[in-house]
Structure formats: C-alpha cells, structure tokens
Amino acid sequence: MTAQVTPMMAQFLEIKAQHRDALLFYRMGDFYEMFFDDAVAAAEALDIALTKRGKHLGEDIPMCGVPVHSAEGYFLTLIRKGFRVAVCEQMEDPAEAKKRGSKAVVHRAVVRLVTPGTLTEDTLLEARRHNYLVAYADIRGESSLAWTDISTGAFHVMPCPLVRLAPELARLAPREILVADGMSNDTVSLIEETGAAITPLSPSSFDSGSAERRIQSLFQVKSIESFGSFTRSDLAAMGAIIDYLEITQKGKLPLLRAPSRTLAQRMMQIDAATRRNLELTTSINGGRAGSLLATIDRTLTAGGARLLEHRLSSPSTQIPIVTERLDAVSACVADSALSETLRDTLRKVPDMDRALSRLGLDRGGPRDLAAIRNGLAQAAHLHETLRNQDLPKVLSDSVNALSGHDDLLNLLEAALIAEPPLLARDGGFIAPGYDADLDDTRQLRDEGKGIIGKMQAEFIATTGIQSLKIKHNNVLGYFIETTATHAQKMLSPPLSETFIHRQTTANQVRFTTVELSEIETKILNAGNRALEIEKTLFQSLKQAVLTRNEQVGAAAAALAEIDLTAALAHLARSENWVRAQIDDSRDFVVASGRHPVVERALQKEGEPFIANDCTLTAEGDKAALTLLTGPNMAGKSTYLRQNALIAILAQMGSFVPATSAKIGLVSQVFSRVGASDDLARGRSTFMVEMVETAAILNQADERALVILDEIGRGTATYDGLSIAWATLEHLHEVNRCRALFATHYHEMTSLADRMDGVKNATVAVREWEGEVIFLHEVRPGAADRSYGVQVAKLAGLPASVVARAHDVLDALEKGEREGGERQKALIDDLPLFSATPAPAPQSVKPSPVADRLKDIHPDMLTPKEALDLIYELKSLEKD
Structure with missing residues (x-):
C-alpha cells in the first residue's frame, strides 16, 4: 500500500523540482535537512550519517542534515567537490503557520543558490585572492569575456577571440564560467581545461538587447554610454553575468562597480603554459607556496594582496602607467620612514570590499559595519599623514580618495561598540548613549534581573524556605521552584493564597504569583523590544553605508593601492632590488x-x-x-x-x-x-x-x-x-x-x-x-x-652503470670521428654490460700540503705563525 505524501514532503518535492541541478538544503528548525538522492549524495560528500524519515511510494526516504549555525563549512566542502547548493529557508514563524490550521506547513522558499563563482562569506573565500565569475559570449563570430568578483564588486569586459580565450582564462583563474547552451564542443573542451565549474545558461541569458536593459536597471541609468562603448558581444557577456546573479541571489543583486572595458593590447600577453612554467601565482604542485607571488608578497591587507595578484597576472604594456607605478614605489624606497609609517597603519585595515559586498547582499552583520568603520578610521589617519606630502601621481590620487568620509565615520563610531557580535540577531552591538529609546528599554531589561533577585529574597523571607529559587525556561517563563518537601508548606494556607501551583516534577514543585507574572511580562517585552530596536538601527546604519558604497569602495581601492606600493618598496629595500x-x-x-x-x-x-x-x-x-x-x-x-x-x-x-x-x-x-x-x-x-x-x-x-x-x-x-x-x-x-x-x-x-x-x-x-x-x-x-655521465653519477646511479656509460660514450665519440661504419664496429666490439661494478678509481695520494693542513688550528695561530705557515706550505707545494 502506497503511503500518502505528507504536506511537508509535498512542499519539499515541489521546491526540489525547481532546482534539480542543486542539493536542496531544506530548513527545518535549527537544521538544514536533505532528502532522497540529495541526502545520499550529501552524506557521502560530507561524510555524515545517512538516516531515513518516513516512506514515499512505499520506499524509505533517505535523509541527512547539518546544523544551520555551521552550514557554511559544509557549503565549502560541497562546492569544492563540484556541487551547487540551493538554500531553502523558513519564510515565516511556525506560530504563524499554526494559525492556518494544525496541518499547515511553514512557508519556505529558496533564498540563494551557492555556486563557486557567487561566494561572499569570509569562511568560504581565500582572503588574498579574487573569486571570479566569468561569462563567455560569441555573437556572429564576435566574442567577448566578462568577469566579476561579487565579493569585491569588480566588473570587467574585454573583446576575446577564441584564440585568446585560454590565455585570458589562465590569467583570471575563474571559479565558475558561464556559457550558452549549444556552444561548440571544441570551445567547451577548451574551457574545461581550466578546471573551473562550467554552468550552461539558455541563449536568452546572452541576448544583447535584454542585456542592455539589465545593465541599465542594475546601475539605474537611462543609457550605458557613460560607461563607454560596448560591442554586442560585450553586452551579451555582461548581461549573462547579471542574469545569473539575479537567478542565484534571488533578486538581491550585489554592489557591482560600473563595468570597465579592458583591451588585451594594454596587458602583457602570457599564455597558460608560460604561467605554469614560470610559476607566477601557483607553483608546479598547484599550491601558492614556491610561486613568484608568494615570494614577493609583502602586502598587509587583503585588498592589497588581491591587487598584487592582479598586477602580477596582468603586467601593463602602457609605458606611462608603468612609469607612474614605479615613481610611487621609488618615493617609498627613498623615504623608508614614510613607508614604514604607512605599513604600521595598513596593518589595522580590515577587508572593506568584502564587508561592503555582504552588506549589499543582506548577508552582513555588525562586524561588517565595524570593518567599514575601522577601515575609514585608518583611511582618515593616512590622509592626515600624507595630505601635505609631495607625492607621485599614484599616491596622491589614492590619498585624495581617503578623505570625505567624516560623516559616515562619525555615525558608525557613535553607533557601534568596539567589538560587535557576528550576527545582528545576537544584539548588544549598539553603543550606550546612541539611541535614548534603546537605553531606556535596556535599563528596564537589565534592572528587571535585579528585581527578580529582590523578589526571590522577599519570597524566602515570607516562606522561610532558604532553598527557594526563581528560575526561567522557554516553556514556563519565570517560575518559583522548591523541593517537594518544602512545597507542602506553600500548598497550604495561608501561603497557598499567594503562591499558585504550576507544575510538579520528580523532585521539584513549581509556583508563580500574580506579581511575578506581571514583572515577567515587562522584562520579556523589554528584552524583545531592545532586540527589535537594535535590528532597526542595524538596517538604518547599513543603509547609510550602502548610500555611500561608491565612495567607500573608492577608499578601499585607494588603501589597496597604497598597501601594494609600500609592499613593493619594502621588498625592494629588503632584497636589494x-x-x-x-x-x-x-x-x-x-x-x-x-x-x-x-x-x-x-x-x-x-x-x-x-x-x-x-x-x-x-x-x-x-x-x-x-x-x-x-x-x-x-x-x-x-x-x-x-x-x-x-x-x-x-x-x-x-x-x-x-x-x-x-x-x-x-x-x-x-x-x-x-x-x-x-x-x-x-x-x-x-x-x-x-x-x-x-x-x-x-x-x-x-x-x-x-x-x-x-x-x-x-x-x-x-x-x-x-x-x-x-x-x-x-x-x-x-x-x-x-x-x-x-x-x-x-x-x-x-x-x-x-x-x-x-x-x-x-x-x-x-x-x-x-x-x-x-x-x-x-x-x-x-x-x-x-657532462651527462658526471651528472648521472651525482644523481646516485650505480658505479657499474656510470662506468658502462663512460665506455659507450667513448666508443660513440671515437666512432663519430672515424665515420659511421667504424662507429658501428666499435659499438659491436663493446663487451656486454656486467653487473659487477667497475674497479673503483685509485684514490689520489694526499699531498704534503693537505697532510700539513690537517694539524692546523687557525684560531690558535698568531699573525707571525700564520705568515710562516704560508711560506712552509709554499715550499711543500713545490716539493
């Protein structure tokens, strides 16, 4: 007999049908649960227990799950193993669902698709490397490559004929590549060689007409001409990225910077084989250690490290640009005190780019606001240090971008405590004195705890029961607890008129009073009220940051430029470059x-x-x-x-x-x-x-x-x-x-x-x-x-093999001098290889000079004795 599908399982199957290519993380309370084939695949990939829950079509339903609070680590493991993850959240409180009936299911929806190219969390990313999402578009023989790092907002596009595709992908090292369904197998094979995840999209995602409208909508402009001149294939590649972000982020688009068109002629062209052979950013074994990047990296900020990798991967062919960068490094080399002052400040700069991105995607928390505050504070300090200096263009432009953030900085410094919690829902991140309503509510909440303690003392005095306690849990709220022995006294008049019985357990009896219930309501409301106020203030602070996201992003870029310049100067001084x-x-x-x-x-x-x-x-x-x-x-x-x-x-x-x-x-x-x-x-x-x-x-x-x-x-x-x-x-x-x-x-x-x-x-x-x-x-x-035979000897080949090689080499060289037939005859005359090692060469008789030097202790010689020794050695050498 076929078991009836439960409402919850029916909801799961409906949502899963819309995301067949991803593992569905289905939120159930404090866990993400997976069912059916998703559970089997996830349990194997994550090495977690596979259980079962109920039946479907007469078969057991496989199930596994992971805690919500530690889900990010599991996301990373699955992404690295080639999976995509659809995160399905509860969109309402279970209490609200119950109002619709006892069998009503909590409304759920997928809020995000986690893919290799759309990661933003620090725990899922390498802080010192970009995480690029790339789209390749080909329209009537004209091709373009667009790329973005949504964790920093970088957005670029360039013309890219097929012959340049492999070198450019090697330069960018993307995590995920978008292609149109139906793209030629040869092109797909070329892309597969990068090792990045390939995501096919429908041709409509690459439609250049729709792409232009997507760009206008994203950047809220009526024309994209202000960004530059773009070809149809440029628009198609950029439009595919925006469309994919709308799909994966469920409408919460990241804070992308205005698209920048790059030309291959402006960069030194380095193909994939050359990058691999020269070990520019990764060593031959695939790791960062042993690469040129790891050797020269002296940057102190995540932004500076990412900029270093970008510059090393894309050296410029524009002499004015190269000269300006070298002028900046020269200035810091010449003024070592200035350079070290900059580096002392840069050590305190957090990763503002990625904090800004998380806030824009509504994945940020109080610590991201603090990162913006701390970064702007160091930017202000650097501006004050450098504003009166005579600096090269690269540094002076960067210094100018560090100013003008006083209002936002003052707001964040006034609003936030020094070390806020990770999540807004934890509360406690708004500084005292910032909001009067919040201060009043907190006072009631905090003093309420003192009132409870005072009431407990009064109840002990009234009952004479010293072990009486006032406790709290999520089911009963505040309650008075005592042992079963003392409870008889409280259940009898006159105490029974004040203390109302609530619950009896194996060893304890619990009571309440009218006064305690009233205080509980006030205290609980104060706690929830304070948390709601903080959440509202968080949203207003986040909006204040996002309103100035372009200026904050420019400051972050300026800090990265200064960090890279100072790092290259430090490298030059320390290594004598x-x-x-x-x-x-x-x-x-x-x-x-x-x-x-x-x-x-x-x-x-x-x-x-x-x-x-x-x-x-x-x-x-x-x-x-x-x-x-x-x-x-x-x-x-x-x-x-x-x-x-x-x-x-x-x-x-x-x-x-x-x-x-x-x-x-x-x-x-x-x-x-x-x-x-x-x-x-x-x-x-x-x-x-x-x-x-x-x-x-x-x-x-x-x-x-x-x-x-x-x-x-x-x-x-x-x-x-x-x-x-x-x-x-x-x-x-x-x-x-x-x-x-x-x-x-x-x-x-x-x-x-x-x-x-x-x-x-x-x-x-x-x-x-x-x-x-x-x-x-x-x-x-x-x-x-x-000298091949000598090198073979150094490598440790057996002595017999080395000796045989010498014999063959001598015969070949002699035969080459005397002619082809003679060479063949000499080779034919060579004795067969013998496993018996050739006689060891007779050791050279030690010289009298060497014998004399064995008995010498240089530290014990006077200058006169040393001079006499030299004459003596000279005489022995002649003999």
Whole structure:
C-alpha cells in the first residue's frame, strides 16, 4: 500500500523540482535537512550519517542534515567537490503557520543558490585572492569575456577571440564560467581545461538587447554610454553575468562597480603554459607556496594582496602607467620612514570590499559595519599623514580618495561598540548613549534581573524556605521552584493564597504569583523590544553605508593601492632590488640578474645565488637571440626563467632583482621550459612540447620575449636537432623577437656565425679529479661537452652503470670521428654490460700540503705563525 505524501514532503518535492541541478538544503528548525538522492549524495560528500524519515511510494526516504549555525563549512566542502547548493529557508514563524490550521506547513522558499563563482562569506573565500565569475559570449563570430568578483564588486569586459580565450582564462583563474547552451564542443573542451565549474545558461541569458536593459536597471541609468562603448558581444557577456546573479541571489543583486572595458593590447600577453612554467601565482604542485607571488608578497591587507595578484597576472604594456607605478614605489624606497609609517597603519585595515559586498547582499552583520568603520578610521589617519606630502601621481590620487568620509565615520563610531557580535540577531552591538529609546528599554531589561533577585529574597523571607529559587525556561517563563518537601508548606494556607501551583516534577514543585507574572511580562517585552530596536538601527546604519558604497569602495581601492606600493618598496629595500628603465626600444639588458624564488630558497640554506647578466639588443626589426649551451644541473633553466620574471616584474610596476636593468617594452612572454605527459588528452611529452612550441612560433611578435629550453629532446637525436634548428631559424627570420634558447645540440652553435643577432653563451663548469663542479656563471662562448655521465653519477646511479656509460660514450665519440661504419664496429666490439661494478678509481695520494693542513688550528695561530705557515706550505707545494 502506497503511503500518502505528507504536506511537508509535498512542499519539499515541489521546491526540489525547481532546482534539480542543486542539493536542496531544506530548513527545518535549527537544521538544514536533505532528502532522497540529495541526502545520499550529501552524506557521502560530507561524510555524515545517512538516516531515513518516513516512506514515499512505499520506499524509505533517505535523509541527512547539518546544523544551520555551521552550514557554511559544509557549503565549502560541497562546492569544492563540484556541487551547487540551493538554500531553502523558513519564510515565516511556525506560530504563524499554526494559525492556518494544525496541518499547515511553514512557508519556505529558496533564498540563494551557492555556486563557486557567487561566494561572499569570509569562511568560504581565500582572503588574498579574487573569486571570479566569468561569462563567455560569441555573437556572429564576435566574442567577448566578462568577469566579476561579487565579493569585491569588480566588473570587467574585454573583446576575446577564441584564440585568446585560454590565455585570458589562465590569467583570471575563474571559479565558475558561464556559457550558452549549444556552444561548440571544441570551445567547451577548451574551457574545461581550466578546471573551473562550467554552468550552461539558455541563449536568452546572452541576448544583447535584454542585456542592455539589465545593465541599465542594475546601475539605474537611462543609457550605458557613460560607461563607454560596448560591442554586442560585450553586452551579451555582461548581461549573462547579471542574469545569473539575479537567478542565484534571488533578486538581491550585489554592489557591482560600473563595468570597465579592458583591451588585451594594454596587458602583457602570457599564455597558460608560460604561467605554469614560470610559476607566477601557483607553483608546479598547484599550491601558492614556491610561486613568484608568494615570494614577493609583502602586502598587509587583503585588498592589497588581491591587487598584487592582479598586477602580477596582468603586467601593463602602457609605458606611462608603468612609469607612474614605479615613481610611487621609488618615493617609498627613498623615504623608508614614510613607508614604514604607512605599513604600521595598513596593518589595522580590515577587508572593506568584502564587508561592503555582504552588506549589499543582506548577508552582513555588525562586524561588517565595524570593518567599514575601522577601515575609514585608518583611511582618515593616512590622509592626515600624507595630505601635505609631495607625492607621485599614484599616491596622491589614492590619498585624495581617503578623505570625505567624516560623516559616515562619525555615525558608525557613535553607533557601534568596539567589538560587535557576528550576527545582528545576537544584539548588544549598539553603543550606550546612541539611541535614548534603546537605553531606556535596556535599563528596564537589565534592572528587571535585579528585581527578580529582590523578589526571590522577599519570597524566602515570607516562606522561610532558604532553598527557594526563581528560575526561567522557554516553556514556563519565570517560575518559583522548591523541593517537594518544602512545597507542602506553600500548598497550604495561608501561603497557598499567594503562591499558585504550576507544575510538579520528580523532585521539584513549581509556583508563580500574580506579581511575578506581571514583572515577567515587562522584562520579556523589554528584552524583545531592545532586540527589535537594535535590528532597526542595524538596517538604518547599513543603509547609510550602502548610500555611500561608491565612495567607500573608492577608499578601499585607494588603501589597496597604497598597501601594494609600500609592499613593493619594502621588498625592494629588503632584497636589494633596483628600478628598471622601461622604454619603447627592443633592448633587454640586465646586469647581475637573479631568480627571486631560487634566491630565497638558497638564502634559507645559507647559500649565495650566482647572479648573471643578460643582453638582448635588437636593432631595427632584427631579432636578438642567445643560444645557451652547457651541462644539465648547471642552471640554464633558472637563467631563462629569471629573465622572463624580470620583464614581468618590471612591467607590473615592481623593482627587479638585478644591479641594473633596461627593458624595452615586452608585449608577450612565451616560455617552453620542461614538459610532462597529458595522458587525459592522449598527448605524449613530445607532443605537448611541440604544441607549446607551435603556439609560440604562430603568435610571437617582434616585441615578444621567448625562452625555450631543450626543444626537440623528446624524440630521436637527428629529428630533435632538425626541429630545434628550424625553430631557431623561424624565431630569427619570421618572429624577429628577443629570445633565449637553451639546447644540448652543440651543432647549433655554428648558427651564431651565420645569423646576425644570434650569439652563443654557455654556463661554466670545472672538472676536478673526475668530478664536475657547477659554477652557475653564464659566459660568452659555447660548451664543449654535456657532462651527462658526471651528472648521472651525482644523481646516485650505480658505479657499474656510470662506468658502462663512460665506455659507450667513448666508443660513440671515437666512432663519430672515424665515420659511421667504424662507429658501428666499435659499438659491436663493446663487451656486454656486467653487473659487477667497475674497479673503483685509485684514490689520489694526499699531498704534503693537505697532510700539513690537517694539524692546523687557525684560531690558535698568531699573525707571525700564520705568515710562516704560508711560506712552509709554499715550499711543500713545490716539493
């Protein structure tokens, strides 16, 4: 027999039918409950107990639940595992529902869809990183990319042909990407490679006509021309984001800033492979530690950290902009006292952007108001410190944005206590003296507790029962409690005329009086009244902030700019970095350049970093290439990477790790360093290498900086050499760019004699008693050997393998000199491999100098004895 569907379950099924693609968190009292397939999936993902509740169509209904107060942590776990969550709240008090009948169901509705790109809570976000929601629109062959971070209000759009989509998505690293239903599989596959959640929307969400109306409505303008000129695809991408936010936020749209149109030509273009190879914002293992971002981050505020990541991901190609940023950093480097004063103040600046966003979405609380207050207070302090200073444009513009908030700051300082609670419903966050009505109500509420204590003392005196207590619970309210033994006295005249029996439990008897009931009403009303007043005041304070959200947002942006400038100055001073000269030439000249991440790692081990020069001087429209040879482990890859990083750092507005640098504007940075299989897409290591190399040769322009490491090593020797040779020729003749080309193919060094603009360089090594010593110095010239066998020995290969490799190498080199047939004969004559290790090389007899030095204790020598020792050692060395 089929069980009848209960009204509550019928309501759940109705709401669930509208949100089939999300887990429905159905509010029931203090818990969010999930049922049916949602419960099964959530229980597994969250590792919580799966139970059951009633039956549906003759089957048990699976159920699981999580407490409301700790739901955010569960949201985060589900989002990271690829789920979307529909939050269904009770929209009325259960008491109201009961008025409609005993079987009436509390009205519920979904108030929010939690998705990866629409998070705002601090507990769900990384404070120092943006959380981007992206939309890609393609209208009649014209494409655009729009993105927003609703937790900060950033809103941007840019033209984005399909060939630029992957690099731009790599730059933004979005959490969620919106696409139109029916988008081509090739485009979807390209987007899937980012690892972001993909959300398809109906084509109507991308309609450019509707999009324009959505933008006008959101920003309450009659025309969007004041924001700039936008194409149809721009409008479609922005409109899709707004439509999606209306769907997920259920009409409570975030405080987005006016849309800003970005052009790719204004940013250095860095593709996904290059970002990964250079480890700009994440290391090869996927974490932040070990990346360039983690190494250079000296920011003190969340806003400053997000701005740093943005600048590092999008270095500018506009020389005036780069110069202005460097001027600001230079000013702080020159005035270290000013810089440290700024940093002392910035340490106290909270994350105003995200507090403002939560208030706008009605998810904020008293602490968000306090964050705005504290941030504006520090802004006022910085303005007072800097307003009379002669500052560069970037800093002076920022200082101007810090003023004009006195009215709002005074309001919040007067209204809020120093450390308010998280939630408005907790009350107690409005400061005494701010609202007279609230003060009076609080006085009644607080003195009521004293009155209860006084009444208890009077009742004890009247009854003579010392154990009598006045207590409170949510069912009975205030009541008088005594033991069953003493209760007989109170149930008998004359006390029974005053004390009215209410309840008897196993060990206690409870009473009330007319006077106690009257006092209870006044006290309870005072408490609820005080809470209602505070909630009303919270709404008025929130509205006061939201009315000035643009000015508050501008102050937050100014604080982030100042923080980033001071942080880069602190980095430059502490690491001995210098300002690069940026111009519109095609020179790339670095003196004593260093790799910041490797240098930091060596510092921790107490080892020095060997700095090296790099000179790529491109005359006219000719190329400038350096062909770098040298053994493995000598530092070729580090040298290549450090010069690419120096270009990126300079154009993001930072000083660079060198003693001097002149950077002719770099439009693109391409890197092909290292490789791995891409088995999921059926690509071998060599195939990945060739795909990345093809992208460089097809896209690099004359202002590009290209670094290539060991092209062609993944295939047969002569195949690899021919590919590397042809690649270098193409870079020289067609791309005409600046490039560093590391190779083991020594045959290629002859190209330096045949091509203008190509020069040889090598990483120096020394041999000592059969051992190889890496000097890590880049010098002009070509390497004569690869030292691969010596490196293999250092890696710990068995001695027998190393000895065998030496035999084979000698035979191959001898055969190469004497001709192909002779080489084959020599190889055929080689004895078969023997597992018996080759005889260990005889140890070198210790020298008399070494023997003498063993007995010397330098700390015990006088200057005269030291001098005599030097003469003695000199004599022994001659013998």
